[in-house]
Amino acid sequence: MDRPEKIIVLDDEAELRNMLQRFLTGQGFEVRVVADSKRLDRYLLREPFDLLVLDLMMEPEDGLSVCRRLRAEGQTLPILMLTAKGDPVDKVVGLEMGADDYLAKPFLPRELVARIRALLRRQKMAAGEPTVTSNKVRFGDFCLDVGKQMLTRAGESVEIHSAQMLLLHALGSSPNRPVSRDNLIARTRGRDHDALDRSIDVQVLRLRQIVEDDPSKPRFIKTVWGVGYMLMADIEP
Incomplete structure (x- = not known):
């Protein structure tokens, strides 16, 4: 059984904190609430969370400062910012500081949940979380044993450079789902940094030259504009 997704809420209004904790818990999330950034920092050091409200x-310390500081420290969890202001400038500044979405008070609880679920889906897609670990994926005449x-x-057996194999493995671990460029770079450079070119796009081109009949019109390794790449394949047990 999958664990519930963990959300932490930072808000200095006790009434709103309690309301959000009750409502989000009722929606199936595991929720922690804190009143100031010091308590937030302690929680983030102690356990992982999936999203910050x-x-x-x-x-x-206001929300913009917290957001900017967390991003500067390398914290990557999605951030949904709440504000009583409706000024579009505040939204732009919040997003520029590193927030992933913005919701003005007062808001409908259902809209908050919808935005949270959308951010969590986007995070999983961008992260390219593996969906298979020991299965085989087939595309055309090729078979990758993940x-x-x-x-x-x-x-x-196909002779393939280790850099391209790492890239194919990263794509094949999440077949038919987009994997971001950043994720592909992180998962391939770990063991073979020197073998990789400056751009992940160059590595994708080289991989296409191995598995595609016409690399300029790829059937299997698709570009997902604004995200990264995706391997179109059938999964076998």
Whole structure:
């Protein structure tokens, strides 16, 4: 059974904190609420969270400052910013500081949940979370054994450089789902940094030259504009 997604709420209004905790818990989330950034920092050091709901207007450290600081520290969890202001400038500034979405008070609880679920879906898609770990994926005459990191064509082993194999494995671990460029770079450079070119796009082109009949019109390794790449494949047990 999958664990409930964990959300932490930072808001200095006790009434709103309690309301959000009750409502979001009722929607199936595991929820922590804190009243100031110091408590938030302690929680983030202690356990991982899937999303932060962050109030903009707080003292002594406001939401913009918290957001900017977390991003500067390398914190990547999605941030949904809440504010009583309706000024579009505040929205732009919040997004520029690193927030992923923005919701003005007062808001409908259902809209908050819809935005949270959308951010969580986007995070999973961008992260390219593996959907298979030991299965085989087939595309055309090719078969990738995800667990063994082995590529065959019509049953015969295919010679492939380790850099392209790492890239194919990253795509094959999440077949038919977009994987972001940042995720592909992180998952391929870890073991073979020197073998990779400056751009992940160059590595994709080289991989296409191995598995595509016409690399300029790819059937299997598709470009997902604004996200990254996706391997179109059939999954076998």
